[in-house]
Amino acid sequence: MSGHKSKSDCAIVGSRLRKVDGRAKATGQARFTDDLTFPGMLHGKILRSPHPHARIVSVDTTAAEAMEGVWAVVTGREMPVPYGVIPWTPDETPLCVDRVRYIGDGVAAVAAVDEDTALEALNRIEVEYEELPAYLDPQEALAATGDENSPFIHPPRKEGWNGNITKKVHLDFGDVDGLMESSHVVVEGEYFFQGSTHAPMEPHCAIGLWESDGREAGGLSTAGGWTFPEKPGMGGEPGKHEGNAPSVRGKLTVWSSTQVPHYVHRELSRVLGLDPARVRVVQPPVGGAFGGKSEPFDLEFCVAALSMKTGRPVKILYTREELFYSHRGRHPFHMTYRTGASADGRLRSVDARIVLDGGAYASFGLVTTYYSGQLLTAPYHMPAYRFDSVRSYTNKPACGPKRGHGSVQPRFAFEVQLDKVAEALEMDPVELRRVNFMGENTRTVNELRVTSNGFLECLDAVEEASGWRERWRRLPLGRGLGVAGSCYISGTNYPVYPNEMPQSAVQIQIDRSGRVAVFSGASEIGQGVDSMVAYVAAEELGVPLDYVRVYAGDTDFTPVDLGAYSSRVTFMLGNACLDAARSLRRRVQDAVAEFWACRPRHVMLAGGWALYAPDTERKLPIREAFQLAEAAGGTLGATGWYNTPKDIHGEYRGGTIGASPAYSFTAHVAEVDVDVDTGFVTVVKIWIAHDCGRALNPVLVEGQMEGSAYMGAAEALMEEQIFKSDGQGREGLHNAPSLLDYKLPTSLDTPELESLIVESLDPEGPYGAKEAGEGPLHPSIPAIANAIHDAVGIRMDSLPFSPPRVWRAIQEAGGPGALSKPPAPTRPKQEEVAHATTRR
C-alpha cells in the first residue's frame, strides 16, 4: 500500500484514547447553545400551521404586537427569498409566504421577554387559511393532475410538469434486460422502508444577535422600518455579486446547533440580504445531529430577523414536538427489485424501481434520489444495473438526510434480495456474497472509482465471530442468524454547491510555549472530529495530546469546512490537518537540523521531544525545538487544506453523484430471537465488521460502529415517522411526535454489539483512514430481516419488524404451529469459486 506510517511508528494515531471533549460532556461542563444567555436576550417562538395544505389568505399580527412584553413579530412575507440546501431546488422560505404544506409548517415568529409571553402572542396572531386537499400518499401525488381546487404542492419546475415531483432519475448501465433474461435465477421483490427521524438528544436551538453600526433602520424599535430583501443577497453564487451590494450595515452573529455552519452562513446572508462578510455563525457543542441539522432551519432565520428588528439577542429552542416537524429524516421508500444471477451465484443484472416519499420540501432530495440508486453498486460486481427513482412531494414534514443518506433503504431491499437468491440457488448467503466480491482498485458498473476494499475481511470476520458455519440454519425454531454487507462514501467528490475551492481546511498556530492551536472549520457533533484533528496534530508535531487546543465551529476564525455530513470529515479534515501539520513539522525539523548540523529527516518529533533518529539519547524538549524554528523563520503558523479529485466519475448526467475519494465496507451478522406467539423480535447480538481504512482511535471507531448498528436495529424493529389518515381525526397529523410514543430502543432493548475493525489502509486517506460514522448502519436492517427468515422462515419485506407486523406475518403463514426453519443448502460450499474471484 502507499507510504502510510506503520502502527509501531505512530505515537498517538491508532491508540485507544479519550475524546478531547469527552470529560466536559460527561460531566455537564460543555455549554450547548441553549446554555448560552446574553444580557437583554429575548425568547422567540414560531407559529405553526394546523393544516396539512392550505393557502394563507391573511396574517394579522396586530394583537400580538400590541401585547406587553412582545418586541417583534416576523412573518413569511417579510422574508420571501427562497432557499434550499441544494442550490437547484430552492423551494422553501424561512416562514411560509402564501402556502402551508404540512402540519407544523412555520407561519410567523414572535420575540418576547420570555417564552410564556411569546407563546401567548402566538395565540393572538390571526391567520386566515383556505384549506386545500392534501397529498399524503406519494403514488397519489405522482398521479395528480393539479388544478385550481387541488393544486400541486409546488409550482411545476416546467410548464405541464407535475409539481408534486421533486426529481426523477433513470440510469441504465449494461444490458439489464438481456442479462436478466439469460439469468439462471431471477428474484423479484417489493419492499417498503418506513421513514424514521434522527431524534438527537439536543433539540435545535439558535440565538441571533444583530449589532448595528447605527446607519440603518432597525435597532431598538419594533416600529418596522426594516425591510428584508425580495431577491437573494450577496451570499449567492460565489463571484456572482449582482452589483446590488446590500445597504444593510452591521454584523449578524448566529449561534446554532448545526452540523453545517458554512451552509447556514451562506443562506442567512442570501435570504436576509446581508454581506456574508458581516455574518458570523458559531456552532457551540452539539448534542447529536445524525443528519438532522445539516441544512438551515426556520429558527436560524427567525432569530436573525427578530434580532435585526429588535436590536436584542433572540433565542429560539425547539420543543421535542418541533423536531418531528422540522424532521429531514429518512425518506420512506417504496421499492421493487429484480435480481438475476447465474447458477454459481454470480450477479448478472439488477433492476430497481423506487418511489421516494419526500414530504413538503426538497431538502437534500435531489441527492437522495440519485443516492437511492448510485450507492448500491459496491461491494459486489454487477454486470448490469438500472434504477428508476422518483421523489414525490407530499404534505408531510420534509424528509432529508439521515445517517446513511439515501442508501440505507435500497441496501435493505437489495441484501434481502441476495438472501433470496442464495436460497433459490441453495447457497450459503455468506458464500454468495463472497463470490460476488468486486475486488479492490476497480470501477463499479456506474463508474465509481473504488480503491481500498476490505469487504472480504469483513465478511470473514463476522462469519468467524458469529459461528456462522456451525449455527446458521441449525439453531432451534425461533432463533436465527442473518448476514448482510454494504459500502458507503467517505465524503463526496463534488460539493453541494459547485466550486473549485477546498472542501476542508485548518489553520495551525504554534506558540513558543509548546501549545499547538488548531483552528478547524469542521463540526463536532459528537462523532469525535475535534479529537481526530488533535490526534493528527499531536502525532505530526510530536507534542503531548493536551498541548493541542482545537478551536472549531466559528466562521469568524476558522477556514471553511463544508460540514459534518456524508461521512466526509475524517477523510477530508484529517488530510487538511496533515497538510498543515506536516508543513510546520518540516520547519521545525529544518531548524533543529541546522542546530544539530544533521539531516532534517533525522529529526524526529515525538512524545514532547525533538529526537535525533540515529541516536535518540540526543534530544531537545519540543518547546525548544519550536523556539528554534520560530527564531529561524518567524511565527509558526500554517494553513492546510484538502480538495477532492475532480476527474474521477462517470461521464453521464449524475455521474458525479456518488463519487467519493474512498469507500468504506461493512458486513454484519445479526442473531435474533422471535417470539412466535407475540411477534416480538429480540436482536440478541450483532457482529459488526467494518473496513474504516485505519482506526485513528479504535475507541471512537467502535463507538461509531456500535452507534450505527444500534440505530439500524432501532429502525428495523421500532421506528415509524407516520401520520394520521383522514379516518383518524386529522389527515397529516403526526402519529407520535414525542419520545414516549415514537419508539426508540432503551438500553434494555439494545442488542449486544461486537465491533470488529478491519483496516485496509486507504492510499489517499489520512494514515489510511476512511469513514466509520454511517457505513456500519446499513447492514443492520437486512441482516435482522434475514435472521428473522432463518429463525422462523418468514420474510419481512416491510419495515419496521414491530411485534404487530411480525405477528400478522406469522398469522398469514398459518400461525405459530405452521412455522418451520428454512431448509439448509444441500450444495457443497463454493470454496473454489470464491478463490477464483478473489482478486486480492
Next chain:
Amino acid sequence: MLRLPPFQYHRPSQVEEAVELLDRYPGDAMPVAGGTDLIPNMKHRLFTPGHLVALKGISHLHGIRVQGEELTIGACASLTSVAQSREVRTHFPALAEAAGQVAGPQLRNAGTLGGNLCLDTRCTYYNQTEFWRRALGYCLKKDGTVCHVTRVGRKCVAAHSADTPPVLMTLGAQVELVGPSGSRVLPVREFFVADGVWNSRREPDEIVTRVRVPLQPKAFHGSEASGEVSTRVRTGYAKLRQRGAIDFPLLTVAVAVALAPDGTVTWVRGVVTGLGARPRELTGWEEIAVGEPLTPEVVEALAERAGQQCRPLENMIQDPGWRGAMVPVYVRRALGKAVKQGGGGSL
C-alpha cells in the same frame, strides 16, 4: 421545552390541611404526589389548575407495613419502594412486579402507588400538546365534542393505563380516601368507572391516603367459606409493551389463584387493563377452573374466555387487532408465572 402553565404550589404537612386546600379552590386545585403523570399533562394543557397541593410532605401518607391481617401501603410510597419492599415481595410478588414495571427507574423513584391508582386515562388523541390537539380539533375528553376513536360514540374510551390497580383488584385490596366530609373506604374493584374522562370514584377534592391489601384475599371473596389453612394464593402479572422500559402498558393481565394441597383451584381472579377506561374483571373463570387442577387445557380455556371478553379499540397507536390477540397469550403468561411462583403468599 414545553412550558408549564403558572400555578401556586402548596405544601401541607397534614392530610386535613391538604383536603382543606383542595376544598378552598374548587375546580382550581389538584393534588400532586410524584407528578410523573400530572406535570406532563399540565404541559400538554390537559389540566391547568391554579393550585397544586403537594402530598409528599405528609408523613401519614408514607410507609409500607403489615398491620394485623393486612398489608397497608401509604399513597405516597414510591413505586420503587413498593417494588423493593420485602413485605410486598413476600406476600404479593405480582404487585412488586407490576410496580417495578412502571416506566423507568427515575420515574418510579418519583411516582407513587396512590398516583398510579389515580393515573389519568390515556389516548392517542388526548396525550398530545395543545398545538397538536388544536390541529386535530380536540376530542371528547378535553376541549372537544367528538371521540376520534369510536367516531360516533358519546362516551370517552381513553384507556386505563396503570400497572398496579389490576393486581390490587385481584387481591381484593381497598383504597382509603379522605375528603372534606371525612374518610371512606372503597374496594379497588369499585374505585374505577367506565368513563374515560374521569374514570374513578374519587371526587376532585378527595385524596387517596392508603391502600390496604388483605393477607388472605379470601376474606374479601365470600364465595368460598372453607378457608383451609393450607390453601396457597399465587399471583401473576404480565405486561405487554413494545420496549423493555418506559412504555405504558398496551395490555396487562393480573391473576391470583389459590390452589388446594392437591393442586386443584379453589378460587381464581383475573383482571385485564390497558384496553378501556376501566380495568376489566374477567368473568366466567371460576366456572372453568374451580375444582380443577391448572392443566394446560384449563389454562387454555381461561385464556380463551379472557380473549372473548376483550375488544381493544384504536385508542393507542398500536394495532388493536394484535392487542386483542395478545389477551389470551398474556393470560397464559400471567397464569404461568403464578403457577411457577415459589414465594407466593401461603395461607
